[in-house]
Amino acid sequence: MSSLKFIEEKKTTPVKLECDVVIAGGGTAGVVAALAAARNGAKTVMVDRYGYLGGTMLNGAGPLHSFFNLYKAFPGVEKKQVVRGIPQEIIDRLIKAGGCLGHLEQEKGFSYDSVATIIDWEIFKSVIFDIMEEARVKLLLHTMVVDTIKEGDEVRGIIIESKSGREALLAKVVIDVTGDGDVAFKAGVKCINTFPDGHVGMPFGMANVDISKAVRFFEDNDMITQIARADKGSDHDDYVRVGFNLKKLEVFKNYMDKYGMWGPLTVSKHENDFSFINTTNVKPLDAIDIEEITRAEMELRKQVAGMADLLKKHIPGFEKAYISWTPIHFGVRRTRIVECEHDISIDEIINAVRFDDDVAVYGFHDCAPRIMIKDGGVYGIPYRALLPKGVENLLVAGRLITTNWEAHMSTRNTVSCMAQGQAVGTAAALCTSRGVNPRKLDIKLLQNTLKDQGVYFGD
Ligand SMILES: Cc1cc2nc3c(=O)[nH]c(=O)nc-3n(C[C@H](O)[C@H](O)[C@H](O)COP(=O)(O)OP(=O)(O)OC[C@H]3O[C@@H](n4cnc5c(N)ncnc54)[C@H](O)[C@@H]3O)c2cc1C
Structure with missing residues (x-):
């Protein structure tokens, strides 16, 4: 790289809009986060660099891993749908539109994943726009998130660039679901670059x-x-x-x-x-x-x-x-991991550990049957795992959490990202309606709201 540096002029960036919640990234976790935020009353804006939503779910993933526990690998263990709520509602809409055949039992290879959920990516692209319009999520597509607006420790919004130029979006809460922690990184949150362990x-x-x-x-x-x-x-x-x-x-x-x-x-x-x-x-x-x-x-x-x-x-x-x-x-699969208040470990996953501040549960591991969750059960995803350290008004979800590679082989899967998305979207909306910052949110209020809206927390 050249040692020459070019000093840019000081910029004055116009504020395009102010809202309650900005979702940076319209991918797997982002779409669910946006729906959860908007339906809970927050004026919500979602930004993505591409012309359609869905992120890696449509550009890398195959079967959606997994709405269910690994029941078939453990004879006698009950079949349970462990991720429900908005992710399942999206599946229902896809089935209706001819874009999914439902959750199919695996005949072979069921000790890896007992259920196969396959979606039609092209049908997803149009159905998800219908759902966003119904929920009144404002979308800005073909738009890059290039910087984070911060005052002291508080995130105030993001800077975007598009064909319209460079603009600011101000928000009470920002959710970083870029996969790469682009917002958290620019906000100065410690991020671990996992290179070279990501294929x-x-x-x-x-x-x-x-x-x-x-x-x-x-x-x-x-x-x-x-x-x-x-x-x-x-x-x-x-x-x-x-x-x-x-x-x-x-x-x-x-x-x-x-x-x-x-x-x-x-x-x-x-x-x-x-x-x-x-x-x-x-x-x-x-x-x-x-x-x-x-x-x-x-x-x-x-x-x-x-x-x-x-x-x-x-x-x-x-x-x-x-x-x-x-x-x-x-x-x-994996780039920057954002340092959060809790880092889910592989021991917690394998031992099906649950936390007081769980906001979702999950039952799939991508290394199964070599690594499996105890007794075909579920582990908890605590709210603290989605709360970045050292910064206010920012939540994260998706493949940008969990530093340990083996633990990440579970948390990064699509359905886990979707479940996390519902948790942070709901949390952000509750924060804006209650006028509190995510660190101060009443966890019982969040859990009860999620339960009321179909999220499964285990029996
Ligand atoms: C090859 C491959 C195969 C996989 N197979 C499976 C599988 O079979 N089953 C499974 O469950 N999981 C699978 N996964 C994992 C899973 O697909 C991902 O971990 C998950 O989809 C990540 O979701 P996310 O919301 O964190 O990120 P993404 O879905 O990638 O969403 C991030 C979004 O942010 C946008 N974005 C990023 N940066 C910016 C920016 N600066 N400005 C604006 N927009 C931005 C992106 O365009 C994208 O839409 C696979 C992954 C890969 C790579």
Whole structure:
């Protein structure tokens, strides 16, 4: 980097609007946070850098992990839906719009995840706008959050940049759901950069795949690791989730080992459509460094082309397939972790620990069956884990919490992020209506409000 520095002129930034709650990031946690805040009476504005909402849930994740406990891995343990509330309501709306087949039982691989919840990302993109409009959330899309406005220890809002220029949004409470802790970092909150322990990857879709033919081939070669099925309205394809071990074939093993790839998994609710998750990989990568981000996009898009080529050449059923989609941004698992009043540990997760200030519970671990929550139970996500240290008027949620890698392999999953989102959105609205700062919020009031609004806290 050049040692030359350019000194910018002092700027006067116009205030675009003032509101109760600003949600920085319209992704997995953000959409739920915005709905929770607005429905609890807060004038809510949500900002995202892209032209649609959903974040990594639509650009990296496959099945939504997980609305349920891991009951199938523990014979005799009751099946329980542990995340409900607004996340489930979004699923209900998607089912109604033809964008989800519900929570399907896994026939195979159920010690990893007992239930498969697959959504249609394109249907999500339009349905979620309907829900936002109904809740009167004001959206600012194609808008970057570039700075945080702070007076003393108090966050007062954010600075945004868009085609309209540089503007300020003032708010009583700001929620950082950017995934990367962009607001918290700019507010001076201590953040841990987890580089180099975060893999990044680029899922992709292939259309015109004869999935049944491919599955027969995988079965004949003993490659299948996961299966969930449902009626997709097809006379030959009812596969909604299929996991398979491509490394059993030497040509794939060589290619995948070269890049440190693992997986893969396909999910789809459409006939002959194949969405390839968890295969491409770049590591190590600092996904908040623009040079590295650029390198990852270039490398991963080449890997997608290479993998699609191999599938066409070597897997029966892929002969006429073609790449039908790639994400807007490669998928990032972990970058900055924001230091909060509590850091959920792997021991707390495994031992299903509950806290006095729980605002959600969760029952999935991405390393299962190697790492599982005791007795197929749930652990608590305490309010303190969403409250950054040393700053006022700021809440956080999503993949930017939990420093320990193994613990993060649970808390970062989509449905956990959604549950956290409902908690912080509700908390922010209660703070603004009661005129208190998040650190002073009555936790019983928050818990009772969440319970009244469908959040499950365990029996
Ligand atoms: C390859 C991959 C596969 C995965 N597979 C699964 C899976 O199968 N199941 C599962 O449950 N989870 C999976 N995950 C994990 C899960 O998808 C993510 O951890 C989760 O979606 C993160 O949610 P979030 O709300 O924290 O962040 P995001 O959903 O990424 O939301 C952040 C939002 O903030 C916006 N944003 C960021 N910075 C700014 C800024 N400065 N200005 C404006 N907007 C900004 C982004 O555009 C985005 O919309 C996977 C992740 C990856 C990367």
